[in-house]
Amino acid sequence: MxxxxxxxxxxxxxxxxxxxxxxxxxxxxxxxxxxxxxxxxLDETSPVASISRTVATALVSAVIGQLVFYPSGSLAEIPFSIRAGALATAFAVYLVSQYRLWAAILSAELVILGWFALV
Missing domain, CATH: 1.20.5 (Single alpha-helices involved in coiled-coils or other helix-helix interfaces)
Incomplete structure (x- = not known):
């Protein structure tokens, strides 16, 4: 069939x-x-573009906040301190690496994988 x-x-x-x-x-x-x-x-300096960028940033921030503070699935098994530490590490690496997003994501993943290696 x-x-x-x-x-x-x-x-x-x-x-x-x-x-x-x-x-x-x-x-x-x-x-x-x-x-x-x-x-x-579109003019990227227009108020409409600015509002769109603000809403998009707020949505991404809300998703990240939900993943850290109210995780579900496998992420809920990771302690809050590790999730918050991964977020703080990613933010610090993002600033130090001159706003390279891939470096921030990789550093957060390394923090979580490091925790898995220790457990």
């Missing part, structure tokens, strides 16, 4: 991949495309 492309073939092996493509990736790429097309016409 894995070759059945009918409505009743929804239990087929390919269905989760098709669902991820249609419901997850496709809408994302549509908005990215529209953003690229319209970005050439």
């Amino acid at each position: 894995s070759g059945d492309l009918s409505y009743y073939g929804i239990a087929a092996d390919w269905w989760p991949f098709a669902f991820i493509l249609l419901a997850g990736a496709l809408p994302t790429y549509v908005w990215r495309f529209l953003g690229v097309v319209s970005s050439g016409k």
Whole structure:
């Protein structure tokens, strides 16, 4: 029944991949495309761009805060002190490395992996 492309073939092996493509990736790429097309016409010093940047930064900060203070899944097994230490280390490395995001992410991962190595 894995070759059945009918409505009743929804239990087929390919269905989760098709669902991820249609419901997850496709809408994302549509908005990215529209953003690229319209970005050439925007003034990055305009109030609209400033508000958009502020909202995006706030959303990223909220997600990071949730991951540190209210984790779920496997992250909840890591003690708060390690999560907070990884965040502080990442921020310090970000500032010291002249705003290199990859260095900050790598340092936070090393803190967490170091804790796993000690446990």
